[in-house]
Amino acid sequence: MNQESDAERSSTQPAPRGRSTRQKRAVWAALSALEDFISAQDLHRLLSERGEQVSLATVYRILQAHQEEGSVDVLRPDDGEAVYRLCERQEHHHHLVCRSCGLTVEFAAPDIEAWAAQFAAEHGFTEQHHTLEVFGLCADCSA
Amino acid sequence: MNQESDAERSSTQPAPRGRSTRQKRAVWAALSALEDFISAQDLHRLLSERGEQVSLATVYRILQAHQEEGSVDVLRPDDGEAVYRLCERQEHHHHLVCRSCGLTVEFAAPDIEAWAAQFAAEHGFTEQHHTLEVFGLCADCSA
DNA sequence: CTGCATGCAAAAACTTTGCATCGCA
DNA sequence: TGCGATGCAAAGTTTTTGCATGCAG
Secondary structure: OEOOOOOOOOOOOOOOOOOOOHHHHHHHHHHHHOOOOEEHHHHHHHHHHHOOOOOHHHHHHHHHHHHHHOOEEEEOOOOOOOEEEEOOOOOOOEEEEEOOOOOEEEEOOHHHHHHHHHHHHHOOOEEEEEEEEEEEEOHHHHO | OOOOOOOOOOOOOOOOOOOOOHHHHHHHHHHHHOOOOEEHHHHHHHHHHHOOOOOHHHHHHHHHHHHHHOOEEEEOOOOOOOEEEEOOOOOOOEEEEEOOOOOEEEEOOHHHHHHHHHHHHHOOOEEEEEEEEEEEEOHHHHO
């Protein structure tokens, strides 16, 4: 799967405005247990298999709320399904993903962050953000 | 720093596979005349207004074909509509996109290319490729 | 002629929304 | 108890697909 699951995420408050409900806790718990991105549909499926009853509409509503408050990142792959991932903080990090087995390495790239910020600024852009994902075949799958 | 279009792309054939049809030529011509990204829906609307009769399904089919052969870039903004644009360079390149007005700056980032390749290699990954898109508000939209 | 490409419309896939009900606070 | 949260299903969007017909080669 992956290499470094960390603890201490449960300490982070979901910080959602509004009430604490079973559904919100279930979604948050599921996201916390995941290292990688997951689509709303898959998350709903995962919860169902686990016995957590949360309607698909609610999964969307909760994810949308998190997105608006910035506690999750949203990525839109080319296949049409938006995927969500817990945003541990404002730090930015990226992924190196094996497109065969899914092995994922998370990494930070300060140089690139800085470069992107400067490049955007040079062109008069503000409120810059960016996405960087690296794909390939991992050592095992390359063999 | 660079975003200029280079020559040497006229050699690329619009639609290598399949027959040359009025619809394919119309789509290709429309794309060629555009500087920025356009969605399939908007492209269809544009063609219709111009009097070019091309069904929406066919626009999708043609764009999909171009996408597969790499002659157009596809971007998926967060609002759910995929946007397409002629790929000016077959080389790897990225985009700086204004998320308000859509102004796009195409750029190459050799340093990042090299960094990504090396990073992937260090982790045993092969056949590396990556995506990097920078978003923000352009000077005009920032005002 | 032959068969790929197109048009049309229905279907699919994903996400949002209206409304009645439920359950935190 | 009150009002936000949820469930359900229907609506909305964007994109794909089945099938008969049309046109390029």
